[in-house]
Amino acid sequence: MKWMRDLTLPLLLLYCCDLPTPGGPSSWISGIQADDSPNEVTYNVKVDLSASVHEIGGRFLSMSFPAKYIPVQWYVQYCWTEKLQNLASALSPADIRVLGKFQHFCPDQNVEPSKIQGRSPNAGAPQDPCKNKEVGSDFVLRGNQWQIFNANVAKVGWSLLLGFENTKRKADGSWDSSLAELLLNYSSSKDIPIGYFHLGNEPNLYPVHIRLTITPKTLVEDYKTLRRLVAKYSLYAASKLYGPDVTTLDKHSTARNYLTHYYCKNNASMEEFLNLSSLESLRSSIEIGKTLVQVTTNPLPLILSETSSCAGGGAPNLSGRYLAGFLWLDKLGLSAVYGVKQVFRQSFFSGAAYSLVLISDTTPQPDYYLSVLYKRLVEGPVFRVNLNPSNQKLRVYANCAKQGKYTPGDLVIYYLNLEEIPAILSLDQFQDADLDLYMLTPGDSEGIKSREVKLRGNPRVAAQSFFFPLFFPGFF
Numbered sequence: 001m002k003w004m005r006d007l008t009l010p011l012l013l014l015y016c017c018d019l020p021t022p023g024g025p026s027s028w029i030s031g032i033q034a035d036d037s038p039n040e041v042t043y044n045v046k047v048d049l050s051a052s053v054h055e056i057g058g059r060f061l062s063m064s065f066p067a068k069y070i071p072v073q074w075y076v077q078y079c080w081t082e083k084l085q086n087l088a089s090a091l092s093p094a095d096i097r098v099l100g101k102f103q104h105f106c107p108d109q110n111v112e113p114s115k116i117q118g119r120s121p122n123a124g125a126p127q128d129p130c131k132n133k134e135v136g137s138d139f140v141l142r143g144n145q146w147q148i149f150n151a152n153v154a155k156v157g158w159s160l161l162l163g164f165e166n167t168k169r170k171a172d173g174s175w176d177s178s179l180a181e182l183l184l185n186y187s188s189s190k191d192i193p194i195g196y197f198h199l200g201n202e203p204n205l206y207p208v209h210i211r212l213t214i215t216p217k218t219l220v221e222d223y224k225t226l227r228r229l230v231a232k233y234s235l236y237a238a239s240k241l242y243g244p245d246v247t248t249l250d251k252h253s254t255a256r257n258y259l260t261h262y263y264c265k266n267n268a269s270m271e272e273f274l275n276l277s278s279l280e281s282l283r284s285s286i287e288i289g290k291t292l293v294q295v296t297t298n299p300l301p302l303i304l305s306e307t308s309s310c311a312g313g314g315a316p317n318l319s320g321r322y323l324a325g326f327l328w329l330d331k332l333g334l335s336a337v338y339g340v341k342q343v344f345r346q347s348f349f350s351g352a353a354y355s356l357v358l359i360s361d362t363t364p365q366p367d368y369y370l371s372v373l374y375k376r377l378v379e380g381p382v383f384r385v386n387l388n389p390s391n392q393k394l395r396v397y398a399n400c401a402k403q404g405k406y407t408p409g410d411l412v413i414y415y416l417n418l419e420e421i422p423a424i425l426s427l428d429q430f431q432d433a434d435l436d437l438y439m440l441t442p443g444d445s446e447g448i449k450s451r452e453v454k455l456r457g458n459p460r461v462a463a464q465s466f467f468f469p470l471f472f473p474g475f476f
């Protein structure tokens with residue numbers, strides 16, 4: 001590891017996560033110090049630089065956002081603080097996927113902040129929502145709420161992906177698009193850019209959740225209606241349509257390209273977060289998805305439209321902790337290798353355990369920092385990696401480094417180690433390269449279940465203001 005000592009460039013290593021070795025140093029530290037522990041295993045890492053397998057764009061890691069917060073006054077009033085804006089800007093460029101689960105849109109109404117402050121997001125719907133200004137229902141969206149939300153989205157450098165509900169049907173069974181039209185009329189009059197649209201939130205679950213069955217043929221008609229609708233607006237005529245959306249893919253699924261993915265349910269145990277089978281379950285979903293889209297005449301890229309560790313708001317005390325990084329970094333790595341076009345993280349900001357930023361006090365959780373690192377370091381061509389000896393529990397990915405701070409030819413290798421013994425990466429292929437090391441480690445006394453993370457690195461990394469105005473809780 002003598003190449004570690006020269007700290008100029010151009011090889012980067014992003015490292016999260018590993019299991020704590022009782023009393024022992026972490027694997028990289030032991031590698032650097034050549035502090036041989038009897039158990040450690042040395043892996044020879046070979047990156048196949050002869051050809052890239054795919055390419056990831058700057059919006060590969062994007063955000064999902066629960067629309068229910070938008071109409072809530074305390075959200076509008078208090079949440080887009082300067083702190084939240086800084087946290088969001090650090091993740092730009094990104095798309096933000098918002099699913100418009102609104103029952104009413106009241107374009108001419110503006111919220112009067114003093115009247116409905118402090119209402120919880122679960123407040124019930126009023127009888128005549130557009131007349132009753134005093135009641136702040138989740139399902140009633142008012143003009144200025146929508147405008148303020150979008151002004152913030154634009155300010156932080158994000159783009160809106162707006163999903164409409166298609167559960168409201170006309171007597172003849174076709175989609176009643178009047179609410180979508182009302183929202184588009186307003187949005188276009190206010191010059192709110194909307195780059196992408198999609199229709200229906202997991203329609204494959206409608207029969208279970210709302211006793212509504214929408215056949216694939218009907219869904220196609222709904223999409224045609226949406227296409228005709230957006231074509232009426234010069235601002236949106238060139239916007240793209242995404243979909244259809246599906247929750248799980250198994251071998252009986254029919255072709256879909258827009259996939260919701262969770263590894264577990266919200267009652268998951270810590271073992272599920274660290275289980276190789278959990279990580280590998282994503283591979284099988286992606287492989288099925290890829291097979292399905294390939295049989296269509298015009299194959300579309302696969303998108304993980306809503307994804308996080310565990311469904312149902314996340315697993316308490318796990319999804320917002322350091323150990324969630326295993327699932328998250330691996331999801332980004334596998335998705336990149338398989339050519340998934342975008343990964344929409346559920347969710348940027350909410351009260352759920354898996355949120356990148358918690359709504360209660362605008363606290364970033366460990367996956368937030370991991371996401372920032374990923375976005376700032378990883379972009380462009382994706383390369384295959386071979387390990388010798390091979391071990392599925394040591395998961396190593398390679399990508400071009402994002403340009404800006406780094407220059408063409410710079411490579412980033414990122415990895416996580418599910419083994420309980422340290423792994424030493426031997427990078428003989430890059431003997432002459434210099435290294436910047438970014439290592440996320442548990443940041444508090446709860447170890448692998450830490451709420452905090454520390455970013456460790458070599459002095460070169462620490463010295464520069466790459467992360468300004470973000471301050472990592474721990475940094476050396």
Ligand SMILES: *[C@@H]1O[C@H](CO)[C@@H](O)[C@H](O)[C@H]1NC(C)=O
Nearest residue numbers: 178179180181182183184185
């Ligand atoms: C949207 O605007 C068009 C053109 O002004 C108008 O004809 C239509 O009725 C509006 N739609 C709704 C739902 O208000």
Ligand SMILES: *[C@@H]1O[C@H](CO)[C@@H](O)[C@H](O)[C@H]1NC(C)=O
Nearest residue numbers: 264265266267268269272312
């Ligand atoms: C979690 O809940 C599901 C039902 O939603 C159940 O099938 C499963 O066994 C539960 N898992 C654990 C670990 O309790």
Ligand SMILES: *[C@@H]1O[C@H](CO)[C@@H](O)[C@H](O)[C@H]1NC(C)=O
Nearest residue numbers: 270271272274275276277278
């Ligand atoms: C990992 O998950 C698989 C499949 O769910 C299960 O069979 C296995 O027992 C799990 N292993 C551990 C260590 O929990």
Ligand SMILES: *[C@@H]1O[C@H](CO)[C@@H](O)[C@H](O)[C@H]1NC(C)=O
Nearest residue numbers: 266267268314315316317318
């Ligand atoms: C999460 O942690 C809190 C505080 O330590 C505890 O009260 C709660 O029971 C834990 N929840 C679960 C599901 O383990």
